[in-house]
Amino acid sequence: MRQGSVGREGAEEDAPQARELGWDDSLYDGDAKSPEDSGADSGPGPGPGPDSEPVPALGSVPAPGTGPEPGSAHTGDAGKGGKGEPPADAAAQQPAKGGPRRMRRIIRWAAAVLSLLILGTAGAGYLYYQHLNGNIRSGERSNGSSGVDKPGANSAGQTPLNILLIGSDSRAKAENVKLGGSRDTADNPPLGDVQMLVHVSADRKNASVVSIPRDTRVEIPECEDAGTGEVFPATDTIINESLARGGPGCTLATWEKLTGVYIDHWMTIDFSGVVKMADAIGDVKVCVKDNIWDRPRPGVPGGSGLKLTAGVHDIKGEQALQWLRTRHAFYSDLGRAKAQHMYLNSMIRELQSQNVFTDAPRLTDLAEAATKSLEVSEEVGTVKKLFDLGMQLKDVPSDRITMSTMPTVVDAQDPNHLVPDEADAGTMWEMLRDDVAFDRNGSASEAAKSGGSGKKTADPVSGDPAAEPAETGVTVRNGTGGEQVAVRGRAADIADVLVGKGYALATAGTQQVPQEKTTVSFPTADLEGDAQAVAKALGIPPTSVKRSTDVSGVTVVVGADWRDGSSYPKAAPPKAGAVPDSAEAINGSDKDACMDVYDKYRW
Template identity: 35%
Template sequence: MQRRRGRLVKTAGVVAGCVLVLTGGGAAWAYWHLDHNIRGVDIDSTLGDDRPPKPATPEPSATAPPAGALNILVLGSDSRSGSENSALGGGHSEGARSDTAMVVHLDADRSAATVVSIPRDTLVERPACPTSSGGSTQAAYDVMFNSAYSLGGPVCAVKTVEKLTGVRMDHYLEIDFSGFASVVDALGGVDLTTSEDIDDDLSHLQLDAGYHHLDGKQALAFARTRHGVGDGSDLGRIKLQQQLVKALVEKVSGSDLLTDPARLYKVADALTGSLTTDTGLDSLGELQSLAGSLKGLSADEVKTVMMPVLPAPSDPNRVVADEPEAGKLWASLR
């Protein structure tokens, strides 16, 4: 799985640079369109200086310039704003929460990466978060992790993760319901094999054990499924999400997108059209620069883990960080 994830990192760079395979005036329009697809949120100026320190930048060497370690908060949002998202999740934009949360740590020389999943049912301290009106929300204790996004959007999600981990988030990436489904559809669907039946009335997914070809809507339901399979927990959902990521990487690595510019553009359009980033990544050029820095990353040096957790004393249906193991993990990423 680590090798496949390494190919995913490199494929992301290919997608980000897809306009290079387009020619003539169409290339300029395509670049402009993809660039303007991306939505940016000014997180740095909103949060100010009351944050964990930035990692130290290494000294330059003859073989590699100093890049500095990076920590990127990646969220899969169940935002219900817009007709497409509403059809896939229902509800209103005020009900949006972070369905999936991962901290992606890139080593300073980009020779290794660590991807840490944070269960959304984790009980955390949610710090006071700045609001768009200039005020601030109140701090709260023993609340679900994904409530931070619901209450204060990307800024509060980043602040809560930094409070939980003690690690500064250098960048933020978010993909929404319809965007994820559109990317899967643009790839032509995804193939996977389930080891048990899935019957989840909430995600509206019914699958018999065995091989399946899923379209975008079905893949999204698979990523969100937690009831009707396994123990019904969020930890079980994370395992399904990891299986889906593995299947998507196999799909992408097995598709020669560079030989099909029209399809490549369709994938890139779906991806950039569903992204919300911090202002440090909200242009195609900045995304290309990040992807380019990862070209030397070895697939064997991409590690995927979940934050150590254990059942919460106050609620067996929730979890809390398992200390000191969780603290040691986050300390290794600073």
């Protein structure tokens, strides 16, 4: 827009008029007549009239000494006698003739300027939105077969929200090598060393988080790499390898197969991404009970480099990454998960106290960091969808957030690995499937809902077809011992039940394998459908069907939870807060949590 000087003849001709910008003049010119009624204001825009004066351009001011003399007329009419004295009635005439019309023009000016400001701001906002969208990397939600379907909605039309968070150890970028070391592994496929499932209840009133230690042996389904087309066969190995067998979509399928929980989205982040996010979030309080220095030691290479004195500290950026990576000084992967939970709980409390969703500069910083740091599943691959996702999470109170770790036991095949504790882990998966809160801080009516606020997730179903019962070999073992005396003849009783259902090849094994819960195991993928059919015949839930290299065929182990009867007993659904002690749950409102330090890493 050009600016004119005061008093320049026809200056208003350079000003955009309201109707030229698409505005309706009638919104600002309430007393104007139509061109048919009056010759004034006809045409594309008003020009200088005999009883008006030019409107100065926006931002111009009279220069000293250039304005009208005090007491002189400035209407363009010198009046009678040519001495510049106004006629006697000029004071009365001027407001009536020039005031309303001039005011209309000023309003038009304001409208024009406002229009340009809005257009300019909107344009800048659109460009920034496109910039943020351009930052986002996305991929397939799932590229493996888990047999888990999305749950139905509750009576209010709500469904739970499940998000899988994956921390990648990729050294593919120089920045990650600098932060994480191990330059010699820069070309290796990334491993998912940190994995957490975030479950938000259907009514969005509570949230539950479960971590799985990276060295936990699980069944990884067949997955196809979306980028290369390479197909990875199903295997039984530690869970962090799932990321290298087809990407985050394979890790998601692995979790679904293990838990029976439908997972809506995944998000991954690497070392440099954590630093960017931690810097944008700012200081987060953590606590250690002793001086800590996570450094290399004889026979134990690596270390995060974390070095703190005993007590509470505010950490961010690279130091936050060190905290989240510390493993040896926190005694194990289980300790590392607990430290991560402490950081996340503290971070959530800090963000909620800052009201970041109403603080535009803070929100912009977080949006910039998040879109540069995260890779997400494609169905949330835009800024708007990520923002909508965040809005669903922001109002969950901190005392309704529970962080936990899947209960595990030492792997009998390899003492350096873990396997899920079938009983306690099974309880947690059932709570997630049934949308039951991990905390006890809900209302009495909410706690009384044994089935949670949403409908159950459909039981997983194998894509492998089952053979005819008469052609399926089944071995039944007695696992009713342990803390109680084993029930004599229990394996033979259940084998007879199977024979009566058409499984003529079912036999009772002599080996006793005490365990808390009944399971059905199979050794290879081609027997999964057979195992699920056997479980269905006995009333055993499909989530108790597991692949295992410890068996040579379909094997039923009758656990301590099934000591009598011919049909598997249905357990009472878990209540809110019934998380097993072995999950080491931490409530989000716990500000006193403090980490133990392994004595070899104190200083």
